[in-house]
Amino acid sequence: xxxxxxxxxxxxxxxxxxxxxxxxxxxxxxxxxxxxxxxxxxxxxxxxxxxxxxxxxxxxxxxxxxxxxxxxxxxxxxxxxxxxxxxxxxxxxxxxxxxxxxxxxxxxxxxxxxxxxxxxxxxxxxxxxxxxxxxxxxxxxx
Amino acid sequence: xxxxxxxxxxxxxxxxxxxxxxxxxxxxxxxxxxxxxxxxxxxxxxxxxxxxxxxxxxxxxxxxxxxxxxxxxxxxxxxxxxxxxxxxxxxxxxxxxxxxxxxxxxxxxxxxxxxxxxxxxxxxxxxxxxxxxxxxxxxxxx
DNA sequence: ATTATTCACTTGCATTTTGCAAGTCATATT
DNA sequence: AATATGACTTGCAAAATGCAAGTGAATAAT
Numbered sequence: 001x002x003x004x005x006x007x008x009x010x011x012x013x014x015x016x017x018x019x020x021x022x023x024x025x026x027x028x029x030x031x032x033x034x035x036x037x038x039x040x041x042x043x044x045x046x047x048x049x050x051x052x053x054x055x056x057x058x059x060x061x062x063x064x065x066x067x068x069x070x071x072x073x074x075x076x077x078x079x080x081x082x083x084x085x086x087x088x089x090x091x092x093x094x095x096x097x098x099x100x101x102x103x104x105x106x107x108x109x110x111x112x113x114x115x116x117x118x119x120x121x122x123x124x125x126x127x128x129x130x131x132x133x134x135x136x137x138x139x140x141x142x
Numbered sequence: 143x144x145x146x147x148x149x150x151x152x153x154x155x156x157x158x159x160x161x162x163x164x165x166x167x168x169x170x171x172x173x174x175x176x177x178x179x180x181x182x183x184x185x186x187x188x189x190x191x192x193x194x195x196x197x198x199x200x201x202x203x204x205x206x207x208x209x210x211x212x213x214x215x216x217x218x219x220x221x222x223x224x225x226x227x228x229x230x231x232x233x234x235x236x237x238x239x240x241x242x243x244x245x246x247x248x249x250x251x252x253x254x255x256x257x258x259x260x261x262x263x264x265x266x267x268x269x270x271x272x273x274x275x276x277x278x279x280x281x282x283x284x
Numbered sequence: 285a286t287t288a289t290t291c292a293c294t295t296g297c298a299t300t301t302t303g304c305a306a307g308t309c310a311t312a313t314t
Numbered sequence: 315a316a317t318a319t320g321a322c323t324t325g326c327a328a329a330a331t332g333c334a335a336g337t338g339a340a341t342a343a344t
Binding site: 225226 | 319320321322324
Binding site: 015017020022024026027031051053095098102104106108112117 | 154193
C-alpha cells in the first residue's frame with residue numbers, strides 16, 4: 001500500500017548542478033521551455049513548428065520527461081477534445097533566470113539574432129523576469 | 143589563401159538560447175566547467191575523478207569541443223611535459239551566472255546536497271560571482 | 285452521413301552518440 | 315633499465331536521435 005511515487009530516483013550525484021543537467025541537459029528541453037515562455041506555445045503542434053525543427057517522436061519524449069520532472073503540466077483543451085494544453089508549472093517558470101543568463105551569455109560571446117529580446121533582457125533583467133512571470137500568471141488564471 | 147578559420151559554423155537557428163544549448167546542452171560540459179570554477183580542476187586526470195565519473199573518451203571529446211568553442215584554453219605544464227593545463231577563458235568564466243542560476247533552481251526544487259555552496263550563492267549572488275571571478279583572475283596571472 | 289482533415293502521438297529503421305574496457309605512446313620516476 | 319603516470323585512442327555494444335510513415339480518436343467539410 002501507499003507506494004511512494006518517486007522513492008529514490010537515482011542520480012549520478014547529489015550536486016544541484018548535476019540535477020539540473022540531468023533534467024535539462026539535452027538539445028531540446030530548454031528550447032521547448034523558451035517557446036512556452038516567450039511565444040506562449042502550449043500545444044504539441046505549436047512546439048513542433050519551432051524554428052529549429054524538432055521531430056515528433058523526440059518532442060513527445062521530451063514533453064513526457066518534462067511533465068515527469070514537474071516542469072510542465074497538462075490539461076485537456078475544453079474546446080477541442082483532440083488537443084492537450086501544456087503549461088509551465090511554478091518550477092517551470094522558475095527557469096526564466098536560467099534561460100535569461102544563457103541567452104545573455106551567448107549574445108555576449110557569439111553572433112546571434114533576436115537582438116530586440118537581448119536588449120530587453122540586458123536593459124533591466126529584473127523587470128524582464130517580472131514581465132515573464134506576470135504573463136505566465138495571467139495565462140493560467142481561467 | 144587566408145582560409146577563414148570559422149567561416150559559417152551552421153547552427154539550427156540564430157537564437158542565442160539555441161547557441162548556448164548547442165555548446166553546452168549535454169550531460170557533461172557544464173560539470174567540467176563546474177569543477178574548474180569551484181574546485182580549481184585543471185588537468186585531464188582531475189576532471190576524470192569528478193564525482194559523477196566521466197569516461198576517458200567522452201572527457202577527451204568534451205575538452206576538445208570546449209576548447210573549440212573558446213570556452214577553455216590549454217597550455218603545456220612547464221614542470222611536467224606530460225601534463226596539459228586547461229584554463230577557463232573570459233568566455234568560460236562568464237558562464238558563472240548560468241551555473242549559479244542552474245544550481246539555485248535545482249536546489250529550490252529538488253533534493254540536493256552541498257547546501258553550503260547553495261547558501262553562499264543565495265546569500266549574496268553578486269558577491270559569490272565576484273569571488274569566483276577573483277579566484278580565476280588570480281589563478282591565471284603567472 | 286459520409287468523407288476528409290487535424291491532432292497528438294507511435295513505430296520502424298538507419299545514423300549518431302554514449303559508455304566501458306583495453307590499448308598506445310610520450311614523458312617521469314625509481 | 316624498468317615501471318609508472320598522464321593524456322589520450324580504439325573497438326565495440328548499447329542507447330539516443332532523427333526521419334518517414336503510420337495510427338486512432340475527434341473535429342470540420344460536403
